[in-house]
Amino acid sequence: MNTNCLQGVMCPQCGYTESFSIMLDCAGVVTDDGLAETTHPTWDNSSRITCEGCEHDGRVGEFRQPAFYVTFETVTEASAETGEHARSGWWEPGGWLLEGADNKPPEPAYLFDPGDVDDDDHEDLDEAIAEWAVALLKREGAMHPNCEPSDDATWWGTEGNEVLDFASGETIRKSFHFHGFSDQLRRRVNARMAKED
Structure with missing residues (x-):
């Protein structure tokens, strides 16, 4: 069971809890040479998420462990x-x-x-x-x-x-x-x- 970043997150389709693809929000300093630095990425209940186990997707708020x-x-x-x-x-x-x-x-x-x-x-x-x-x-x-x-x-x-x-x-x-x-x-x-x- 997850006890850190993914605590309480579970795929409602297959029950997978190991890893997810989540659309993150972050700000970055971009120069002509590329990305120089980023702030700490965050997500919330409305962020898009995809289960790495079965590819079921939705919103983080729908992926809560009962x-x-x-x-x-x-x-x-x-x-x-x-x-x-x-x-x-x-x-x-x-x-x-x-x-x-x-x-x-x-x-x-x-x-x-x-x-x-x-x-x-x-x-x-x-x-x-x-x-x-x-x-x-x-x-x-x-x-x-x-x-x-x-x-x-x-x-x-x-x-x-x-x-x-x-x-x-x-x-x-x-x-x-x-x-x-x-x-x-x-x-x-x-x-x-x-x-x-």
């Missing part, structure tokens, strides 16, 4: 009386709690790894991703969509009965937010979640 960012809210007996949560923020990879809405971690809590896919077990990459997502959501108890009907759900949440601290009675509710899923793939996961509920 993942889930996770937010949390906790409730104590005291906060329940006022109808508010005690703490809220982001669930970081490894289960660390980052309090505050502005503390979004640089990487998602859960990231699909195409290296874990056995091609013989799935009809295509989208099926493998959908199966991974549904298994993760069910394992974590995230059975409640953020809207009804759940076709257009953008996240799934837990019930909120997981106890963090027995002394204070603090419980936690987590919400699993889709990231890097195409609309079609997100709806496919939602349909399976609704069917298996």
